[in-house]
Structures are given as C-alpha cells and as structure tokens.
Amino acid sequence: MKRFFDVFAGLAICFVTSPVWVLSFIIILLHDPGPVFFRQRRVGMNEKEFYIVKFRTMYISQRSSSATTMEKDSRVFRGGHFLRKFKIDEMPQILNVIGGSMSLVGPRPTVRDDVDKMTYEQKRRFSVRPGITGLAQISGNTSIPWGERIRYDLEYIDNFSVWWDLIILIKTVLLVVSGRADTHPPSDDEWGK
Numbered sequence: 001m002k003r004f005f006d007v008f009a010g011l012a013i014c015f016v017t018s019p020v021w022v023l024s025f026i027i028i029l030l031h032d033p034g035p036v037f038f039r040q041r042r043v044g045m046n047e048k049e050f051y052i053v054k055f056r057t058m059y060i061s062q063r064s065s066s067a068t069t070m071e072k073d074s075r076v077f078r079g080g081h082f083l084r085k086f087k088i089d090e091m092p093q094i095l096n097v098i099g100g101s102m103s104l105v106g107p108r109p110t111v112r113d114d115v116d117k118m119t120y121e122q123k124r125r126f127s128v129r130p131g132i133t134g135l136a137q138i139s140g141n142t143s144i145p146w147g148e149r150i151r152y153d154l155e156y157i158d159n160f161s162v163w164w165d166l167i168i169l170i171k172t173v174l175l176v177v178s179g180r181a182d183t184h185p186p187s188d189d190e191w192g193k
Contacts, residue, residue, distance in 0.1 A: 001162065006104050010097040017091060024055050024088055027079035034060045037092060042109035045129045050101040052109055053092040057083050087176045093132045105165040106131030107153035114146065125153040128160075133172040 028036050038056040041049050057080030083089040096102035109130035136152035
C-alpha cells in the first residue's frame, strides 16, 4: 500500500510541480552554469547505497570536504539559498521515490560516515526505505543533533501508520510554505557531543 501511494503521489507531484522544475532550471543556470542536478551517494534500506538526486545549489568551483552546509555558507549561490529555504532543491528526490530507492515519508538517507557512527539499535532506521521527509524533519531537522533525529526515526518506525504519514506530509508542506523548513546545524559536526 505504501509503495503504491509513493509511486502514484510521486507522479502526481511531478506533474503538478513541473513549472517549479522549469523555474529551478532557470535559476540554477543563471547563477552558475553547469549541471542542474547534484547526485550524492547515500545509504538507504538494508544499508544499501544509492544516489540521491537534488537540484544543485552550490557553485561548481566551491569544493569542500565538509558535507554539512551552514546557514550563510559561501558555497551556496544566491538563487540556491532560495531553493534551499523552500526545500525546492529536494524536489528531484521524487525521482528516487518513483524509482523505489526512497519513500515520501521515512528516515532521511544519510552518508556512509554517519552510518559508521551509529549503534546497532540506531541502525534499525535502515529497516525501511528512507524518506524525503520524516518525523525528525518536522521535529527540528538539522537543528537537532543526529542522536535525537535517530530517536525520532525509530519512533516513526515503531508507530508507523498511513495516517501518520499523511500528518507528516501535511506538516512538511506547512513548514515549507511558511519558509520555516530551512534549518541548519549549530556546528559543522551534526553529531554533537
């Protein structure tokens, strides 16, 4: 049922938001010509790696070893800040949902370095498909340390229901439309102490 909903809703979202996709292409190419999409290796269900797809929001020439993006990060071009603020940069992940590597709702996919820091219990978050949004994203997102985000992920897994997915999706839309979904980690180390 969840997979059917993901594919159906994903296709509908692509159709409805197609003008936003075109506008995003224009914003990116006007600010920094080059690839429109950004791909990054992430860890998904059963700890299998896949490539997450996003709209590119950083200058191509600005390479850094830090995967964490701070609030006034100079690597992000001006139009990229807009795309990030309203989570438009995340929209291409719908392609991951349609392709089956992600779900609309679930724990956010992470990079391998973060997986290596997790305890056995925390790795339970990989028992389901990762999501574009999830309980941790509507509860503080990157403004809270990884350990707390994982606690929300496990709470979501332990109490899953289609009804809860709908509530998380509605709250996500409200946060995005209000511009309050754009959060930043308090430091370069999202794991905290």
